[in-house]
Amino acid sequence: MQTPDSWVVLKIAAETGVIYKVLAGWSGGYLDGDSWRLNSGINIVFERKDQVDFYGNSGSLYVCKKGTYGLGMGTSGIYNDIVSRFGDKVEMMPEDTDWRNLL
Template sequence: MDYSPDDWVILNVSFATRDRAFTQLRVLGGWRGGYLSGDAWRINSGIQAIHADDLEYRFLGRSGSVYLCRRGGYRMSRIMASGLEELKRQPTVVDAEVLEDRNWFEPGLLEALLSTAADDTAAK
């Protein structure tokens, strides 16, 4: 399934279960509704790979979903902030933070962020 949010950010989410701790990068997307439908948010299952062109990033999720995110759309909306707060209330979530915008397709960036996130989780 492909999703094309109006607004989006990347989250660094730390989890802890009974037997392990781990970190994932996830897309938090927001859609602005109209007269008949309200605003909405959605968080992907975890970023597995990133592709890009001049107009958008394509974040491939663990579930097989693809988030098509416009390069100029990196911002947090009010509905997305409520989605982030709901995520933080989940029992296995230790922390979730919004990362600064950057060139998400930069070679080695995804691996470096995941490695740094894993080191941070191990230190906690």
């Protein structure tokens, strides 16, 4: 189970159709640097009162708190790199997305 400090959902237009992925970030401490992950693709979503649970194609679970949606220091650079490589094939979903009806 992954519980990121910040997260966004990316909508990616692939040749096989639309894929949604979680771009998640964690803030490092004094001895650790920031880290990030891009999940394998969302296949199940459970929206709860204060969090959204995203299950990935690989079996991973991202438990994302609703108040932490957005790009962090580490993930903003990663997002910009993804957009520069793939252009308009990548879109960040808005925070007020109805996650229950994402798929």
